[in-house]
Amino acid sequence: MYRSVRAKGDTKTRKSRRVLKLSKRALQVLKVHKARAAERLASGERGTDDALVFRREDGIAMDRWYVRRELQKITDAAGIGPDWCPRELRHSFVSLLSAHDVAIEEISRLVGHSSTDVTETVYRQEIRPALTKGAEAMDKIFKARTA
Template sequence: MVFPDDHGKQRTSTNVLRNFRSLLREAGVKSPEKWTVRMLRTSCVSLLSAHGIPIEVIALVVGHSGTHTTERVYRKQLQPVIRDGAQAMDEIFGSGRGAALSGGPEG
């Protein structure tokens, strides 16, 4: 059980959300009624991705057994990782392409 109440019983999803938003209010977060518990997980993935944490590590942090689910569910939050990978591929293949093509035996 992830969120037991004061008596050790399972909280309903409504009570979890109510308690979560109450904590946000106490912390001074603006518009706590717009937040969901799920948004914390998404924010975590976004922050880790933006700081260059590898997808394999992000998958472990959010409890996935591999990267496939992480990539599928959080593809929008993983854009920095995808962008950085694309830039690396451009650097590897893009800038050297002309030299590689002109440097052949007939070049």
């Protein structure tokens, strides 16, 4: 069994369980999904698992291989190549939040790390140049001296 496969879909540890706030748009989409599923159930339509929010086009639950193939299609169509895997989205999430000045402690909490060490050393990739302040200061110093 792979580490990512959990009995009954449970989390790896009890501390892994957390509540995440959804955007208003996500809530709207989920409400529409729930209403459509109820309509299909009431009409007697069967053949898919209507409880699933994310499923294949044929209604069957997605396995990890399906998710990986679909992500690769999306990234290839976006022009960034097909060699992406779902865990890289976690790295992107951390890096984007960091680039938008979200505190590392908050990011660490959001991704379920017990400290900021793993978040900083493994997941956060600097999107903008990290050492711009020093270069900017040097430009000002030398500009002032050459003027």
